[in-house]
Amino acid sequence: MKIFYHPASPFVRKVHVTALELGLDDRLEKLTSAAHPIRRDANIVKFNPTGKVPAFFTDSDEPLYDSRVICEYLDHVDGRSIIFPTPGEARWRALREQAIGDGLLDAALLARYELTVRPPEMVWLPWREGQLDKVRSSLDEIEARVDAFGDRFDIGTLTIACALGYLDFRFADFDWRTAHPKAAAWFKHVSERPSLAQSFPRDLNAR
Structure with missing residues (x-):
């Protein structure tokens, strides 16, 4: 592969x-x-x-x-259905959470591109703020659902962990933790997982 x-x-x-x-x-x-x-x-x-x-x-x-x-x-x-639950309620829950994480990432990437790719004279700050508002509403949804995460690590919680990690990596000044303390506590715990610790990007000059 x-x-x-x-x-x-x-x-x-x-x-x-x-x-x-x-x-x-x-x-x-x-x-x-x-x-x-x-x-x-x-x-x-x-x-x-x-x-x-x-x-x-x-x-x-x-x-x-x-x-x-x-x-x-x-x-x-x-073959063990570890990351994607088998068909049923757990699968729909995991897929919904994946959609939340992917949506947050899509918006965050567009907000980043507005400043790093678009020429300065063409930057539209209200549009960028609209993308960041999608990030905030996604964080609100994560905060509302995080109590149900527990120690579960499937495609839903995995994607959300990667999304929160991306905010730390690319939006260091974006204080998402203050308004989302439960999500912050969960993220601190899950980030100790070896797969997440090993994969965190460390090349700050990379796109």
Whole structure:
């Protein structure tokens, strides 16, 4: 299995954490990439028309994207339904939580791109604030649901952990903890998990 990889991507991190949890990380060949919303990496576009990471190849060289599909494929390869619960209430709960985390990440990435990719004379700060408002409302939803997380670590809580980690990585001045103390306490605890500690991005110059 192969993956177009960038350590700063929170969506790549979802796949990395999943692979670590399942003991499959050593089977992943990590391909360097330079995904960018404007200067698209032609090597990625050949296999994923959006040009985004993660882009993944199965052992039979079948391309898969995006992180939701890749994580579910890895859980299928493992065969134990550890990351994606079997059909039923638990699965719908985990998928809903994944949607919350992915939505937070989508908005945070767009807010970041507004300042780091768009030319200064074209920056639209009200639009960026609108994206950050999506982040805040997602955090409110996480705060309302976090009591039910417990020690559960599936695709839902995994995605939310990666989303909160991305805020710490890219939005150091964004104080999300004060208004969301229960989420902050849960995140402090879950961040001690080896898969999350090992995968936290440390290249602060990466996109």
